[in-house]
Amino acid sequence: MIRRTLRSEGGFVLIVTLMVTALLVAVIVEFAYRSYLSTARADNFSGSARAALLAANGVEVASSAMREMLKKTPHIRMADGGLDFSRTEGDYTINIRVEDELARLSTEVVYTKTGVVVEPAWSTYVRLVEALELDTNIVETLADWIDADSEPRSYGAESLDHYSALPRPYKSADAPLASVEELMMVKGYTPEVFRLLKPYVTVYNSKRRVNINTAPRAVLKSLSEEMTEEMVESIIEYRMAEPFRRTSDIMGVPGFETVGIELQDRVAVKSDLFRVISRATAGEAVREVEAVVRAGGDILYWRHR
Structure with missing residues (x-):
């Protein structure tokens, strides 16, 4: 009964955390989106130029949002697909996906x-x-x-x-x-x-440590020859209830009493490096920017299409 209660509380905390995170990011995205929308509506901007501007600014917005989120929640968690945000107004739409680069x-x-x-x-x-x-x-x-x-x-x-x-x-x-x-x-x-x-x-994980709070199943499975599908699910179940705050926390996951020792040197619990895919539509024009950024800081990679 105690175990069920604790897991229920852990699930509740996760839901609250996700709600706060979503609200925080939504506010930042909405503010920046409306600010740039007025510029993009200028008559001398073509549809493609408007879409390109919105897509580029989406990266900046996401970077700022992640910086603010990390201040409140340094041990972030993500599903395999990352975090997704979307805003639409009139014939303008912007879709932003954020993935942890150190989950790779x-x-x-x-x-x-x-x-x-x-x-x-x-x-x-x-x-x-x-x-x-x-x-x-x-x-x-x-x-x-x-x-x-x-x-x-x-x-x-x-x-x-x-x-x-x-x-x-x-x-x-x-x-x-x-x-x-x-x-x-x-x-x-x-x-x-x-x-x-x-x-x-x-190409950016210079320390070669994988963020165990955000790594997808395929990456978790590759961390050790001893890793089974059941062990991967145990990690995911653990981090859904509560994030790993120290690398040694892996030892507390059932089944990791031995393999957890070697994994401590292969994992991390935080990240400040993210891949952002920002896709904007203005009328019939569609533009996309993919970038790797430090939260609120440097841009390591930029590609537009």
Whole structure:
């Protein structure tokens, strides 16, 4: 009975937290949206220009909203799809999705200068690739793309043996990826492979620690060879009732008495780095901006379409 009561209280606290979060973000989005709407309505703005302006400002709004939210709730939680917000007025609509960039695995699986495998980044990446039922050889082609030497691995690819022989030849980077889109230049990373991997990987997780409060199931499953589907569900159930506030909290999850020891060095409980997808419609014009931002601060990546 006590356990049920505690879980009921935990569920109530979660609902209240989500309501406060939604209200906070809605107020900020509404304020900024109305401010920029008056500018976008100017006669000398075409529909596409209005949509582009709204989409760009949506990123700024989301960044500010996350900064304010983190002040009140530093240990945020997200579902697999992230946080979604939407506003419509007349023929103007803006949809904003925010995802935790540190809920993703690092693509930096080897050291550039030496080519030595980085653990546990290498193993977790292999497990993710296997979970997505992809060819594990793409892990080695990624390693060869990053490392500075010209010697291909068993199933890898370097400039001389592969990229220089392409119809439009180019060289491997011999450096960490500058963006996840760069993966599509690496041997084996077809558009379909990239589509499957993109939601789970990042080039910005330099500490290679995954935020356990926001990581999706596929990422959680890849953190350890011992991780089962039941253990993943236990983590999700725990964080839904109460966020992880310390990495050592993992030891309190049933079934993690042993594996939790190694996981403490692989997880984090906070984040200030987010991927924002802001999509705006003005009449028939549609524009979208995808950016990686620090909450209320620097922009690390910006792409508009």
